[in-house]
Amino acid sequence: MTFESSPIDFPEADLNIRPSQLTLSSMLAARSMNSSPRSAGGPTTVQQGRFAHIRIAVLEELGDWLVGGDPERAASARLALKEAAERESPHVAALARRLLASVPGTAAPTTRTSSGVAAVPVDAVPERLAASAVTEPPPPPFVDLAVAEVDLSDDDHGDEDEDFDVVRHSMAVEVLDQAEQAAGTIADEHDRARALVGIVEEIAGMDPDRAVRIAGAITVERRHAQALSAVAKAVAKSDLKRAERVARSISRADERARTLSSIARTAAATDPDEAERIASSIADESARELALSGIAEKMAGTDPDRAERLAARIDEVRRRRTLQDIAAKVAITDPDRAMRIAAQITGSFGSAELPFKLADRMAANHPARGADLAERVVGGLTTRRGYSADAMVRVAAKVAAVDPDQAERVAESACYLPLRARILVRVAQVVAAADPDRAERLADRVEDITASVDPVDPGLPAVVADVAALDPDRAxxxxxxxxxxxxxxxxxxxxxxxxxxxxxxxxxxxxxxxxxxxxxxxxxxxxxxxxxxxxxxxxxxxxxxxxxxxxxxPHENWKVLALTEIGRAVAVTDPGHAAELAQRITTANTQVSDKDSALLHLSKAIAVVDAETAVGVAGAITSSHLRMHALESLVLVVAATDPRKARRIAARVLTEDGARTKLVDDLFREVPASDPAHALGLARLALGVAEAIGESRSKARALAAIAKQLTLQIRPIDLATVMGWYESGLGPQW
Known part of the structure; x- marks a missing residue:
């Protein structure tokens, strides 16, 4: 199988020049014209800042040319990189020097000619090129999808966080412009409206003025209301009055009611009076009661009187659920009130769990009350029930720290024997250090209980696991x-x-x-x-x-599961062996879906240490959808440590818009940045992937999401300083 992907970097055709004629200045000029409009009077200080990432992107592409297979491109790249090392800002120059240093014999010049231009030899193909052709490992034999990587270190922009803030801010402004431009190219009115709503939803919290302006350009009424709703919800925490004003400007009554309900619930934590006023003003009954319910739940811990009063104003079904939440929250500080509220609840969904939840909450601050309630309810558990059983084990542990005798009574009140054994084990663990004789006696009791339990009871394995932590021999x-x-x-x-x-x-x-x-x-x-x-x-x-x-x-499908387990375990220490196991999976006589799922898990495990091998394993997946999912997942794994390498892999293997869009959606959520440079690398990875998305609506949404993340990465304390630099003309001259 062979995959072809749209290149993420700017296409060479945009330059309209031969590689032999290339200089850094010519590349920058072409890139600037293609990526952002320029004023007639030349670039301003702000625009110079906004072109920072263009310079960096150009240098990265030159690094690729430097080690590529075209001698003419390599020579031109050396010329342009040496120009950058001499003439660019310190941060861009540092990157140029690092790229030059990665190839023997191409160190940055330290002298200039009489004309002021760096003297650059343009000679033979770099030694590294010939070496890489010999030493590059072959792809796994069972797939024909391979990724040739150049292992360059990430960009160097200096050590000052403020410098990264400047670059990220300039990128955010330009990326947001690109998002609007992408949405503006959509001919269909409804698709364009959906694209603009996507942008508004992403940026409403960071730039509400711009979000409102974009919303004003939406001509489809339902989408216009949706966009304004997004703005109101985004600013509700920081500017409640503005949020309410925007919400009340929504023309559609249903959307207006839902939005007011949402901002009322948001405001409950900081301004309960205003929250209640907004909720009470909502004409739609369902939205009003939803708002009152949300406010009551948020106020339960700080103002239970208000919470109960608000709960009394809503319909019976919603009131039951709200009272459950109020009771659970007040149980920590006021168990009597919690019990009184719980007594009002009858027949609502989930109420069967409430007594166990209350006992769990009470046990921390009121162990006697928690134990008393636990004793009354634990006898009702006749089977293994998730939350209820676990809650009783937690209650017993909390009570045992204060009163082991009472904790034992809680255990003995459990009629379900495996649960009784689990609680006794937990009590024994708590008292083992202070009272080893009691712990031994309880462990003996547990062993006696397990001997009387039906051997097929599903609760037995959990008892053994609990005992193992206390007494391995007994387990x-x-x-x-x-x-x-x-x-x-x-x-x-x-x-x-x-x-x-x-x-x-x-x-x-x-x-x-x-x-x-x-x-x-x-x-x-x-x-x-x-x-x-x-x-x-x-x-x-x-x-x-x-x-x-x-x-x-004996069964091939079980064997595939076993191969997957072994492969995942050895992937970190021996990725080659894991790839061999993947080869065996592809030849197994079982369902294709089973094999594809196994290869997905293996590729993710291998990607931690060997991205190329992981790509090869993922390439063996027959399902196009699952293959794209696997490749997207391994790009995320690589991005955690090397965003540049991840960007190159994504450029070659993510061939579908769906996978590209998903990568942008998942990237910032699943790959937390470890430092400012890493955060910037992740943003560039996301930007490159977004630019390759062909469908305009998805592309606009992805670009807006990147702009949002770039802004969130800027330290708030420095953002005003950054903007001041630009406005004063003192900002870094990129």
């Missing part, structure tokens, strides 16, 4: 006493997971005792993952054992 005995193989295997696997970090030898012994090969492999690979790269001997031993067990698995 092994309890697990061995389970007569039913599936439950015993599940208990042993959970025990392995509980002990992998603290008792790896015991965990390994328990894994070997598992009779189901697939379950055993899962346990072994979890232990290997906990061992980490520092314990290679253990990883190799566990992996060898897992691969031996692999041959005993």
């Amino acid at each position: 092994e005995r309890i697990a061995a006493s389970i007569a039913v193989d599936p439950k015993r295997n599940a208990a042993l696997e959970m025990m392995c997971r509980a002990m992998a970090d603290t008792h790896p030898e015991r965990a390994e012994r328990a894994a070997v005792a598992i009779s189901d090969s697939l379950v055993a492999i899962r346990a072994l690979m979890h232990i290997a993952g906990a061992a980490g790269p520092a314990d290679l001997d253990r990883i190799i031993r566990l992996t060898s054992r897992a691969e031996y067990l692999l041959e005993t698995i």
